[in-house]
Amino acid sequence: MIARVPGDSRVETGAGSPVVVGRIGTRRPGTEPGMAELVSEVLITALTRWGVDTVFGLPGDGINGIMEGLRRHRDKVRFILVHHEESAAFMATGYAKATGRLGVCLATSGPGGIHLLNGLYDAKLDHVPVLAITGMQETSVLGTSYQQEVQLDHLFEDVTEYNQMITNPAQVPGLVDIAVRTAYGRRGVAHLTFPNDIQIAEAGVNPWESVAPANPPKTAPVYLQPPVRPSDDDLGKAADVLNRGRRVAILAGVGARGAGPLVERAAEALGAPIIKSLLGKMVVPDDSPYAIGGIGLLGTAPGAEVVDDIDTLLMLGTNFPYTKFLPPPGKTKVVQVDIDPTRVGIRMPTDVPLVGDVGVTLEALLPLLHRKQDRTHLEKYQKQMADWREKMSALENSDRDPIAPQHLAHLLDELCTDDAVLTCDSGTIATWAARHWNIRGGREFYLSGNLATMAPGLPYAVAIQHAYPGRQVIAFVGDGGFAMLMAEFNTAVRYGLPIKLVINNNNSLGQILWEQMVLGYPEHGVRFAGSEPDYAAWARAAGGYGARVDNAGDLPGALRDALAADGPALLDVAVDPNEPPMPGKVSYEQAKKFATAFLRGQPQKVAIATTLFKDRIQQLRAR
Structure with a gap:
């Protein structure tokens, strides 16, 4: 059977054997001959009924029973062994972002479960379905301060939409079903924690025989994402606001993914430039005649200018959190479309909130829009965007020494395939990717959005390459983020996943360096001075390809060889x-504090001033 899941993906659930609850000691479907079925096998079977075929995790004595269940069903579910539980959670999150399917991660009790949290918060804040499974001490010792006794169900309360400790083997089939449905339905994290003795109990045991357990239906489970459509009355109100607007812009977020052609049709009708959130970068191509880049610190100058200029804003599938980059309250009429009613209107006053799927809503809204004959507003920002591209192109110059990160990002853009997937870390690396990696063809782009954590780029790439073995997958990361979870390169080697990892190595925590300066402080504690690890040697030692480049002239050939x-x-x-x-647009306060940092004794001010001077010269030459 086929289950519809968020993101308009389709999941093959497989026929699967229904869970049979019967006499203790009888062998049930899926178990090995001569062995009674374990509760952990019921868990794995229940997951396969939902189409789960991959679990990312790290074993430990708190989940040995679950590992045995995975071993017995290794023909149905592949266990991807990672080097750190944080990576397992990132991989589950990246898998869910790229496929729309449930990502599943597994960790042992105590510290193992704790390590999952950063990756799980990434899933929570970016609204993707992930199931975390953890171990727990035996029920007989809970509450006795036993070794590694951490109440993970309590710890996970904030990060989860569904959170349950299993205390009775008979709970498992029904609670797995509820956990998966909740992760899909609420676009977030579900968590099930299993005490050791429950994991290895025989399936079907109900020690107390109190009431009937919550069992799933006997057919393969199906989750249908409702095609939410706003009412005709609300659509009419939205169309009225948009038709009366004289200077309209569209802000598209990742919630509009898959509706790109409809977004462009709306832009054409409204004469509206399209600005994109960072997570929404792949909604429409960067060479679209309506696209004027991003918004916020990593955005473009046209994106910043249009926000100050418009009288009407159409927000599509975005919960953009940085309100200082949005129009001031009351200055602009706002129509917002979001699938989640709790997110509509929380960033700025909204004149017409539309609760619905972006694609379904636009299909209903487009016939109500009147094409604006005056294209002056759109043409103004199309010209500004052309000027911005010239400035960015100037910074991509190959003659600069040391190598300009813009040049590296540009070469990646030039040399990668049109269906490549780029994953990225947080930091300056995200700026270079946002501005110099262009969405075209079937390209995709993933990073930690609202959490903006370091280190997911490599785990994301591993998971996405596993999901799409035939596609080119590149992790574009900084040296700071790579060093945190670098062992996962060995995971890619072990599973034969041909990811390409490009390190933008500035031997520092670059984003923090510049943030300190913008605050008016000289840099402190952000450069890894006196230590330059040989990451290329590590890659070769791990069994992969590794190379280092220091000169711009060598970069094109080296990048081609790596790809x-x-x-x-x-x-x-x-x-x-x-x-x-x-x-994209520097404020007076930012410039003043930047200058103050220099006057206070910025240790690298000569080198920084030289770089800024070179950047300005290159941009002037481009005019």
Whole structure:
């Protein structure tokens, strides 16, 4: 059977054997001959009924029973062994973001479960379905301060939409069903924690025989995402606001993914430039005649200018959190479309809130829109965007030494396939990707959005390459983020996943460096001075391809070689550590505090000033 899941994906659930509850000691479907079925097998079987075929995790004595269940059903579910539980959660999150399917991660009790949290918060804040499964001490010792006794169900309360400790084997089939439905339905994290003795109990045991357990239906489960459509009355109100607007813009977020052609049709009708949130970068191509780049610190100058200029804003599938980059309250009429009613209107006053799927809503709204004959507003920002592209192109110059990170990002954009998937970390690396990696064809782009955590780029790439073995998957990461979870490159080698890893190596925590300066403080504690690990050597030692580049002239050939390498490949690129990730539009306060940092004794001010001067010269030459 086929289950519809969020993101308009389709999941093959498989026929699966229904869970049979019967006499203790009888062998049930899926178990090995001569062995009674374990509760952990019921767990795995229940997951396969939902189409789960991959679990990312790290074993431990708190989940040995679940590992045995996975071993007995290894023909149905693949266990991807990672080096750190945080990576398992990131992989589950990246898998869910890219496929729309449930991501599943597994960790042992105590510290193992604790390590999952950062990756799970990434799933929570970016609204993707993930199921976390953890171990727990035996029920007989709970509450006795036993070794590694951490009440993970309590710890996970804030991160989860559904959170339950299993205390009776008979609970398992029904609670797995509820957990998966909740993760899909509420677009978030579900958590089930299993005490050791429950994991290895025989299936079907109900020690207290009190009431009938919550069992799932005997057919393969199906989750149908409702095609939410606003009422005709609300659609009419929205169309009235948009038709009366003289200077309209569209802000598209990841909730509009899959509705790109409809978003462009709306832009054409309204004469509206499209600005994109970072997570929504892949909603429409960057070369669309309506696209004017991003918004916020990582955005473009046209994106910043249009926000100050418009009288009407159409927000599509976005919960953009940085309100200082949005129009001031009361200045602009707002129509917002979001599938979640709790997110409509929380960032700025909304004149017409439309609760619905972006694609379904636009299909109903488009016939009500009147095409604006005056294209002056749109043409103004199309010209500004052309000027912005020229400035960015100037910064991609290959003659600069040290290597400009913009040049590295541009070469990636040039040399990668049109259906490539780029994953990214947080930091300056996100700025270079946002501005110099262009969405075209079937390209996709993933990073930690609202959590903006470091280190998910590599785990995301591993999971997405596992999900899409035939696609080119590149992790574009900084040296700071890579060093945190670098062991997962070995995971890619072990499973034969041909990811390509490109390190933008400035030997520093670049984003924090510039944030300190914008606050008016000289940099402190952000450069890894006196230590330059040989990441290329690590890649080769791990069994993959590894190379290092220090000169711009060597970069094109080295990047081609890495992309063409058979299997996982790592290219470590030494870039200019003093290249500033300047906002698209610099405020007076930012400029003043930046200058103050120099006057207070910024230790790298000569190198930074030189870099800024070179950037300005390159931009002037581009005019």
